[in-house]
Amino acid sequence: xxxxxxxxxxxxxxxxxxxxxxxxxxxxxxxxxxxxxxxxxxxxxxxxxxxxxxxxxxxxxxxxxxxxxxxxxxx
Numbered sequence: 001x002x003x004x005x006x007x008x009x010x011x012x013x014x015x016x017x018x019x020x021x022x023x024x025x026x027x028x029x030x031x032x033x034x035x036x037x038x039x040x041x042x043x044x045x046x047x048x049x050x051x052x053x054x055x056x057x058x059x060x061x062x063x064x065x066x067x068x069x070x071x072x073x074x075x
Contacts, residue, residue, distance in 0.1 A: 032059060 012018040040048045
């Protein structure tokens with residue numbers, strides 16, 4: 001908010017249904033790759049790219065499918 005009086009009205013802290021982020025988004029994206037990185041290290045570059053892409057697509061799909069379960073309808 002640009003003024004102190006506007007803060008309670010427009011702050012996402014007070015809006016029902018607004019989400020918060022943990023500011024660790026890059027860490028949460030890359031942490032699962034730690035499990036496959038030793039194996040991927042020995043792969044050829046094209047194979048490594050394919051495996052990493054598959055894992056990222058799987059991660060994105062799981063997030064997309066889970067959106068409905070973790071979100072609640074706005075009233």
